[in-house]
Amino acid sequence: xxxxxxxxxxxxxxxxxxxxxxxxxxxxxxxxxxxxxxxxxxxxxxxxxxxxxxxxxxxxxxxxxxxxxxxxxxxxxxxxxxxxxxxxxxxxxxxxxxxxxxxxxxxxxxxxxxxxxxxxxxxxxxxxxxxxxxxxxxxxxxxxxxxxxxxxxxxxxxxxxxxxxxxxxxxxxxxxxxxxxxxxxxxxxxxxxxxxxxxxxxxxxxxxxxxxxxxxxxxxxxxxxxxxxxxxxxxxxxxxxxxxxxxxxxxxxxxxxxxxxxxxxxxxxxxxxxxxxxxxxxxxxxxxxxxxxxxxxxx
Numbered sequence: 001x002x003x004x005x006x007x008x009x010x011x012x013x014x015x016x017x018x019x020x021x022x023x024x025x026x027x028x029x030x031x032x033x034x035x036x037x038x039x040x041x042x043x044x045x046x047x048x049x050x051x052x053x054x055x056x057x058x059x060x061x062x063x064x065x066x067x068x069x070x071x072x073x074x075x076x077x078x079x080x081x082x083x084x085x086x087x088x089x090x091x092x093x094x095x096x097x098x099x100x101x102x103x104x105x106x107x108x109x110x111x112x113x114x115x116x117x118x119x120x121x122x123x124x125x126x127x128x129x130x131x132x133x134x135x136x137x138x139x140x141x142x143x144x145x146x147x148x149x150x151x152x153x154x155x156x157x158x159x160x161x162x163x164x165x166x167x168x169x170x171x172x173x174x175x176x177x178x179x180x181x182x183x184x185x186x187x188x189x190x191x192x193x194x195x196x197x198x199x200x201x202x203x204x205x206x207x208x209x210x211x212x213x214x215x216x217x218x219x220x221x222x223x224x225x226x227x228x229x230x231x232x233x234x235x236x237x238x239x240x241x242x243x244x245x246x247x248x249x250x251x252x253x254x255x256x257x258x259x260x261x262x263x264x265x266x267x268x269x270x271x272x273x274x275x276x277x278x279x280x281x282x283x284x285x286x287x288x289x290x291x292x293x294x295x296x297x298x299x
Contacts, residue, residue: 033080126236139194148251
């Protein structure tokens, strides 16, 4: 008897949640990737996973290229499906060769987008205000820029995770790995003002420990953070798109531009591999070249 597609997916999800202890965000990405692949399998008349062959794997990847998917997305989907088949191999002795034989597409060499210091200063200045919303938004923006944390890390911060005496933040990163990140005086002052003046009024008698809350007193979601940042960009009349990860890129780029070493930035970002951090060195080359051209007498 073959391995039913839907039952196998349900078992794999439980495995990721209970045994691997993956975050909700990571599990959601796996499910999204696998559901897309399993829908393709069903369209090819496959009802049991032991019917999947290398030909189907190639057809699926070809379909992704035809749909103009980014290479990073295709690579992630291949990784998700490989993990799924490795699990099936371990549990059911299912042949995991169809996807283990596939090559990951070469990554596109796209440099991360970031704000120049002048742009960021304008963003902060344009959103100064005395109302509850402005006080919260300033604290949120200051903390994102001061720490370079991911949006999923920001939305999970609780009051107890912040030590305002020492200006440090405890962050639970990918793979449930904890790290300690310092932040500066601007973020320190903005958070104190938010916690003392704005958050108690925004809470509206709600009882939870999430640091950042929406106007209904509930914990902010990733979508809520994106909406807030878009509003702040509109307020500053900056002709650029913004997303939370852009502030993470900005954090890393500005640190390197101002003399921080790569290993320190790696630790602050929570990267397991130095190669993930090295992409920012390419961004700083432009800054170094401009400095040289402006400062060297023979430039």
